[in-house]
Amino acid sequence: MELFVPNFELALPQEFYLAPTEEVARNLLGKILVKKIDANTYLCAQITETEAYLHTNDLASHSASGKSKRNSAMFEKGGILYVYFIYGVHYCINVVTEEENKGCAVLIRKAKPLRGIEFFIKNRKTDNLNNLLNGPAKIAQAFNFTLKDNFSSLLTPSLFIQKNFDEENFQICTGKRIGITKSADLPLRFYIKEK
DNA sequence: ACTCCGATGGTCT
DNA sequence: GACCATCGGAGTG
Numbered sequence: 001m002e003l004f005v006p007n008f009e010l011a012l013p014q015e016f017y018l019a020p021t022e023e024v025a026r027n028l029l030g031k032i033l034v035k036k037i038d039a040n041t042y043l044c045a046q047i048t049e050t051e052a053y054l055h056t057n058d059l060a061s062h063s064a065s066g067k068s069k070r071n072s073a074m075f076e077k078g079g080i081l082y083v084y085f086i087y088g089v090h091y092c093i094n095v096v097t098e099e100e101n102k103g104c105a106v107l108i109r110k111a112k113p114l115r116g117i118e119f120f121i122k123n124r125k126t127d128n129l130n131n132l133l134n135g136p137a138k139i140a141q142a143f144n145f146t147l148k149d150n151f152s153s154l155l156t157p158s159l160f161i162q163k164n165f166d167e168e169n170f171q172i173c174t175g176k177r178i179g180i181t182k183s184a185d186l187p188l189r190f191y192i193k194e195k
Numbered sequence: 196a197c198t199c200c201g202a203t204g205g206t207c208t
Numbered sequence: 209g210a211c212c213a214t215c216g217g218a219g220t221g
Contacts (some may be wrong), residue, residue: 053213055219061213062211063211068206068207069205069206070205070206070207085204085205086204086205087202087203087212088202088203088204088205088212089204089214089215090214092213100214107213109213135215137213137215138212138215177213178214179214180212181212186215187216
């Protein structure tokens with residue numbers, strides 16, 4: 001398999017993130033998350049599943065009862081990370097969307113490893129390639145995202161999401177979001193149909 | 196294949 | 209004191 005080569009010139013611009021959250025959640029599918037961890041080492045993965053968390057009519061969203069210390073990144077202007085700590089154990093990463101003071105984001109739920117596999121294996125403490133990035137907390141662990149990365153810009157050469165010219169080559173499915181009890185029936189989960 | 200459950204801590208009522 | 213946008217291991221069939 002050919003090694004994926006990241007290219008900051010193909011990074012999604014801030015405008016991409018300012019669109020309605022559901023649209024961003026769909027449009028992130030197939031894109032490549034890129035994190036530079038040293039001078040010539042990149043971690044890259046194709047986003048394959050996302051969930052939208054809205055600023056209105058969405059009781060499952062962390063922003064549903066207003067701004068707080070935990071969720072304040074969600075109220076920034078789109079194009080940064082919102083990282084949260086959950087179940088006393090895990091971190092999960094979101095992409096903040098829309099304009100400032102709205103309170104919305106897209107959870108990155110699954111991805112496909114493209115580059116930096118040996119680091120994913122080390123960070124995840126498993127060498128099962130199908131078990132590296134197939135869950136939101138697994139992605140955070142594999143990329144070593146923690147609260148230090150909350151508010152990080154996605155518009156820098158060391159952290160960005162880039163276009164993928166291959167992206168017409170898949171179908172998008174929609175479903176209910178995972179692991180929530182409030183607003184549980186909203187069709188706000190999006191994923192690439194397998195093969 | 197599946198269901199169940201413990202881990203473990205920050206945030207909010 | 210309850211609730212969590214989860215994961216992995218144990219138990220069962």
